[in-house]
Each structure stands twice: as structure tokens, then as C-alpha cells.
Amino acid sequence: MTIESRTTGRIPAAVVRRLPKYLTHAQHLRHGGIEWVSSATLADALGLTSSTVRQDLSYVEFQGISKRGYSTEGLDAAVSLTLGLDHHIRCVVVGAGNLGRALALHNEFVLHGFRIVGVFDNASGIIDKKVGRHRIQPMSELRSVIRRQKVEIGIIAVPFEAAQPAANALIEAGANGLLNMTAAHLLVPERISVVDARILASLRELAYAVKSRRT
Amino acid sequence: MTIESRTTGRIPAAVVRRLPKYLTHAQHLRHGGIEWVSSATLADALGLTSSTVRQDLSYVEFQGISKRGYSTEGLDAAVSLTLGLDHHIRCVVVGAGNLGRALALHNEFVLHGFRIVGVFDNASGIIDKKVGRHRIQPMSELRSVIRRQKVEIGIIAVPFEAAQPAANALIEAGANGLLNMTAAHLLVPERISVVDARILASLRELAYAVKSRRT
DNA sequence: TAGATTGTTAATCGATTAACAATC
DNA sequence: TAGATTGTTAATCGATTAACAATC
Numbered sequence: 172m173t174i175e176s177r178t179t180g181r182i183p184a185a186v187v188r189r190l191p192k193y194l195t196h197a198q199h200l201r202h203g204g205i206e207w208v209s210s211a212t213l214a215d216a217l218g219l220t221s222s223t224v225r226q227d228l229s230y231v232e233f234q235g236i237s238k239r240g241y242s243t244e245g246l247d248a249a250v251s252l253t254l255g256l257d258h259h260i261r262c263v264v265v266g267a268g269n270l271g272r273a274l275a276l277h278n279e280f281v282l283h284g285f286r287i288v289g290v291f292d293n294a295s296g297i298i299d300k301k302v303g304r305h306r307i308q309p310m311s312e313l314r315s316v317i318r319r320q321k322v323e324i325g326i327i328a329v330p331f332e333a334a335q336p337a338a339n340a341l342i343e344a345g346a347n348g349l350l351n352m353t354a355a356h357l358l359v360p361e362r363i364s365v366v367d368a369r370i371l372a373s374l375r376e377l378a379y380a381v382k383s384r385r386t
Numbered sequence: 387m388t389i390e391s392r393t394t395g396r397i398p399a400a401v402v403r404r405l406p407k408y409l410t411h412a413q414h415l416r417h418g419g420i421e422w423v424s425s426a427t428l429a430d431a432l433g434l435t436s437s438t439v440r441q442d443l444s445y446v447e448f449q450g451i452s453k454r455g456y457s458t459e460g461l462d463a464a465v466s467l468t469l470g471l472d473h474h475i476r477c478v479v480v481g482a483g484n485l486g487r488a489l490a491l492h493n494e495f496v497l498h499g500f501r502i503v504g505v506f507d508n509a510s511g512i513i514d515k516k517v518g519r520h521r522i523q524p525m526s527e528l529r530s531v532i533r534r535q536k537v538e539i540g541i542i543a544v545p546f547e548a549a550q551p552a553a554n555a556l557i558e559a560g561a562n563g564l565l566n567m568t569a570a571h572l573l574v575p576e577r578i579s580v581v582d583a584r585i586l587a588s589l590r591e592l593a594y595a596v597k598s599r600r601t
Numbered sequence: 602t603a604g605a606t607t608g609t610t611a612a613t614c615g616a617t618t619a620a621c622a623a624t625c
Numbered sequence: 626t627a628g629a630t631t632g633t634t635a636a637t638c639g640a641t642t643a644a645c646a647a648t649c
Contacts, residue, residue, distance in 0.1 A: 181598070182594075187591055187594055188587070188591065190590070190594070191569075191584075191586065191587035191590040191591065192571060192587065194590065195569045195570070195571075195586075195587075196571065199546075216571065216573075217571050218571065218573075253594070254590050254591075254593050254594045254597070255593045255594055255596070255597030255598075256590060256593055260589075260593050260596075262589070269487070269488040269491045269492060270488045270489075270492060272484070272488070273484035273485045273487070273488035274485075274585075276484045277484060277485060279546070279569065279586055280586070280589065283586060283589075283590075285586075285589050323592075323593075323596045324589065324592050324593075324596065331414075331494070347595075347596045347599055348592035348593075348595055348596045349592075350585075350588050350589060350592060354406075354410045354494065355410070356407060356410075356411065356431065356432050356433065358431075358433075362599065364592055364595035364596060364599070366588040366589075366591050366592050366595075367588075368583060368584070368585055368588055369406075369583070370489075370565075370583055371406065371410075371494055371495070371498060372403070372406035372407065372410075373565050373581040373582075373583055374475075374477070374495065374498075374500050374539065374565060374581075375405070375406040375409065375469050375471065375498075376402055376403065376406065376469075376581050377538075377539050377563035377564075377565060377579055377581050378469050378470045378471055378475050378500075378538075378539075378563075379397075379402055379405070379468070379469045379470055380562075380563055380579035380581075381470070381475075381538045381539065381562045381563045381579060382469070382470030383396070383470075384562055384577065384579070
């Protein structure tokens, strides 16, 4: 495969899932003043093999240097660019319950370029209440906020039964990506990307793991 | 492969990750009064193929019936048992910030058998404050709570730099499974299971997906 | 019974790892 | 220079899908 096709073609799903880990670690190392990291060191820190690391990074527009490894600064920049994180990405939160409010206030998102530009709910009792600097808005305003502010991502933090309607509303309003914090499986058109946060599913996976440990 | 070895051997990771989805959907169907579901219908609802569904369910101690499909009640019971969800599972939350408090109050966990038995933090200013029915306890009490209450799972909802120390404290105190809500990669002994919630990573994956859509 | 649907084997596909020439 | 480390190809491993006999 030529360099051309490797770096411009689609990146395998398994690799895309790992790129955020490389990014986080590269930023962490940079922050600690470490300028170079080898595939072996990176692998150890992230629980991978050095082979996987080198394979993965070959999909990123960036080269390591023999005998030195990868520049943490270059790695940060290149992975950020590959993921499309070179500019702020606007998000809205749908659902202003405990979880939705916590996410709207979550500092880490802003710190890494995800800007929450609206918090929505359909419970009339909480409309206009404040969540940090946000004012809870009714779902009827979702469309105009998404259009005006060019929102790309909707975070769905509603009760189980409200998840699909919330997804429909977000899609109809123009969102292209959905972060699903519920246990519901969302049915969406092919052009829409969904990532499931799997919180309950993760606890259930852990239940299996700790059970298996016992037997 | 004999029935014996299929159902008693270790279940492939990819299958374990899907079992919670089958469980959620089976419970949803049951709740709606639907008693039978075919592999094809299940596949459509969950975005899988009927072949994957049948393969996956062959790892569960439970059989479908030709021409009718799977009993939703049987499916619920069998998957619950396989995952080890036939009894309550005790958890603690470490970190009483926005996210930790939201998770401690999250109704869905209790509803599905995960009981939060303690909320911990090391910021002296918030010790003894209430989170719903929970009182925030200092980390110094973590060990005795985990031992006394036979806690299996620790939920880590602390700032990035505090994640590894929190994991160490949980492991030292006797937890066997960790749900990591932070972006940090946790280094743990082999006997300990970690599942990453990947919230920031999921947003970054979505950033890539919506970027790729545009080009 | 005939047809629908399961359970399972075999084939395909994709992801990970091993190996090593290129190179700094 | 000699040795460490990358980038890439080929081999292995695991996950998904296709196909079909068994069965209700």
C-alpha cells in the first residue's frame, strides 16, 4: 500500500478506537516535559504491543525517527488533526437530569475542544433553570440552536424510553453524531454516527469478569 | 465443540460485550408483553446479523425453539445468569464531583441490580455532605467499607491525575472490577478487570466520524 | 405436512502479532 | 560504526458471516 492510500483512505475501526488513547497519552507526556517516546514505551503504558502501536501510527500523517521514537508534540498534533480535533466541536446535551447536568458541567470536554452550547429538556418544571452558565432550554428550541450554532454532536442523557425520540429530534434538527449515554440501542440513518457510552453495559461486563474470576 | 465446553468455557470478549445489549432488549420486549423473538428480529433491533445473534446465544445456557425463536423471559433469565446478574452487585463510587454524584444518584443502576454502597472523596471540604441517601466518606474509610460490605466494583470518577491512585486504593482495599470514567489508562494486576467508559474517547471518535462524513 | 427458524460447521473477513529490512 | 528503533510485509489469530442439516 502506498503512503498516499494509507494516509488518505479510511482508517480501520479498531485503530480509530485507539487513536484517542494515543492522543491522551501524548498530551500527558508533553505536559510532563517528555519529548520523545518509543513504540515499546507507548505500548507498555497503554497495554498494547509495540507492533500494534507502529501499525496504528502508520495511519496517521506523521513519522517516527529510528533510534529516537515519536516526538510527543508531533504525535499530539498529528493525531489531533487525523481525528478532526484541530478546531472546537460544538455539542448539545439533551436531558438535564443528574447525568446530563454533570456532563454539561464536565470541565474535561471544554479542555479538549468540545464546547457544550446548549442543554435541553422537555420537563416544563426545569426550563430556564441554570446549569452552570447554561440555561435549560425546551426541546422546541433544539432545531434553531443546532442550525444557528452549527452543532455537530448531540449527547443523549435522557431516560431509556426517551432515547430514541431524543435521537430523532437531534437528527431532524441537524446533528451528525450522537453520544448515547443510555442503554437503549438507537436506530438511525446510515449517515449518522452513534457511539454508545455503555455505562450500564460496562458494569454488566464487569459483573461477568468478577464472576468468572471466582470460578 | 460439545454443548458442555461451549457453555462452560470462556465466552469470547466480543460476545461478552454484546450480551448486555441482548439482556436490555429482552427485558424491554418482556416489559412490552412480547413473549417470543426470532434471531432475525433481534438482529434488526440491535444492528446485527441473525447469524451473529445465533452464534452469540449459543454461548448462553438456553435454547431457542425452531419456528418460534427465543422466549424473551428465558433469554432474560439465561443472559442474566451468564453475566452473573442473578444477585445484587455492590459498588462504590470514588470521586464526588459532578460525575461521581450523578452516578451515585443514577436510578438505572439500582434498577438493574447494581447497588452503590458508598461514595468517597479526599477533599476535606465535602466529607460528610450528602449525595441523595449517601454520605460522602473520606478515602481512609474505603478499605473497611469494601471489606465489610463485600464490594466487588469500584467506579472511578475523579480528575485525570487522580485516576491511578484511586485505582490503586480500590485494588488495595479489595475491589476486583473497576469502571474507569476518566481518560487515563489504568495499570492494574492481571487479576483485576477494568472497563473504560471512554466518554472523552467517544466524543473524539465522533469527531473523526463527522469529519470523515464531510470529506 | 410444509415452511420457518434454530444450532453449528465451514468460509470469509478483519485485527493483531511476528519478523525483518531500512535507517538514523 | 554498531545498535536501537521505525515502517511494512507476511503470518497468525479471532470475529463475523454464509450455508445448511436438524427440528418444531
